[in-house]
Amino acid sequence: MVSIKTSKEILVAKRYSDLFSKDDDIAKREFREYCKLYHPDSNDSKEAAELFCIIQELYNNKHRAVKTSSTVNEDITFKDKKTGKGFCLSNPIIFNNGIAMVYHTATKIAMIYDKTYKKFYEQYITNINKLEYVNADMKKEFERYFPKIIKHFETEDGSFCILLDKTSEVLSLGKIVRAYESKGEKFPEKQAAWILNRLYNIECYLNFYDKVSNGLSLDNLWVSPEMHTILLYSGWEYTTKLEDSMIGCPKDVYKILPIKVKDTKRSQTVTDLESIKSIGRILFKGHKDLEHINNFLNSGTSDDVFKEWDLYRDAIKKQFGKREFIIWENVPY
Numbered sequence: 001m002v003s004i005k006t007s008k009e010i011l012v013a014k015r016y017s018d019l020f021s022k023d024d025d026i027a028k029r030e031f032r033e034y035c036k037l038y039h040p041d042s043n044d045s046k047e048a049a050e051l052f053c054i055i056q057e058l059y060n061n062k063h064r065a066v067k068t069s070s071t072v073n074e075d076i077t078f079k080d081k082k083t084g085k086g087f088c089l090s091n092p093i094i095f096n097n098g099i100a101m102v103y104h105t106a107t108k109i110a111m112i113y114d115k116t117y118k119k120f121y122e123q124y125i126t127n128i129n130k131l132e133y134v135n136a137d138m139k140k141e142f143e144r145y146f147p148k149i150i151k152h153f154e155t156e157d158g159s160f161c162i163l164l165d166k167t168s169e170v171l172s173l174g175k176i177v178r179a180y181e182s183k184g185e186k187f188p189e190k191q192a193a194w195i196l197n198r199l200y201n202i203e204c205y206l207n208f209y210d211k212v213s214n215g216l217s218l219d220n221l222w223v224s225p226e227m228h229t230i231l232l233y234s235g236w237e238y239t240t241k242l243e244d245s246m247i248g249c250p251k252d253v254y255k256i257l258p259i260k261v262k263d264t265k266r267s268q269t270v271t272d273l274e275s276i277k278s279i280g281r282i283l284f285k286g287h288k289d290l291e292h293i294n295n296f297l298n299s300g301t302s303d304d305v306f307k308e309w310d311l312y313r314d315a316i317k318k319q320f321g322k323r324e325f326i327i328w329e330n331v332p333y
Contacts, residue, residue: 042325080153097219098250109164120237121160127236147233169226174218179332190326192283198230199276200309207305212267214238216275217250225328240267270303292318
């Protein structure tokens with residue numbers, strides 16, 4: 001039986017068991033009920049945001065401990081060149097994001113850079129170490145979108161490794177998109193809507209600190225279908241301060257670079273905003289009936305983050321009406 005606690009009970013909850021059943025299937029249904037009540041997509045009150053943060057954190061704490069299980073015994077080990085110590089990933093999913101080999105399991109992500117990409121490896125670490133927040137509220141809102149580095153080191157074979165923490169339900173957006181395409185199915189429109197909304201939210205953070213990602217592409221974005229959260233785990237190799245020289249960008253970002261950025265090779269906010277629209281055109285591909293959204297995605301882009309976000313939210317409101325939380329089930333992967 002699904003049991004939902006009151007807001008007062010949620011506020012004082014300290015452990016997973018305070019809110020969720022020991023049975024995983026029941027707990028999953030309980031979490032979905034909590035999402036319907038308190039997720040930002042369905043409830044924009046200040047109290048709801050605080051309650052959902054508690055719910056999300058306690059639910060994550062349980063699932064951080066989940067191990068990947070597989071009948072295939074394929075362990076991959078990465079060892080520190082200096083100490084000989086390292087870690088092992090069992091049966092990871094592997095793909096190339098264009099600059100690093102990415103290995104991920106239920107609880108970890110390892111990004112391995114060839115020695116020719118050492119400067120990108122170093123830039124990633126520098127950018128994560130320099131993340132900052134004005135106050136506790138800002139930290140609570142944004143740190144969940146960004147990676148947490150467990151360790152980083154040069155490996156025994158001369159490559160460079162960054163190990164990240166992740167929760168079990170976090171999946172590569174690029175792999176999800178390709179899975180839908182392989183099945184001949186369209187990416188679900190309501191899920192595409194909240195993904196773009198979260199991207200604009202992240203871009204507001206970057207803009208506040210005069211930063212440009214330069215790396216917003218499908219294979220650098222991760223999503224939590226259950227949490228309706230997008231995570232910028234990859235792509236920090238390319239991030240610089242506004243107007244600084246670009247260190248590089250993924251191939252799909254280079255294709256849509258504005259002329260002034262190609263000419264100057266300097267980081268401009270419009271690059272990220274064009275990237276978000278490009279991602280949107282991929283996610284909404286095939287949804288020809290979405291007139292308001294398609295008009296927005298195919299319109300010119302300014303370098304004003306808040307203007308672009310307002311235009312997008314206006315298009316979403318006209319297209320779908322009232323905002324609501326839609327469970328994302330049967331995600332192909």
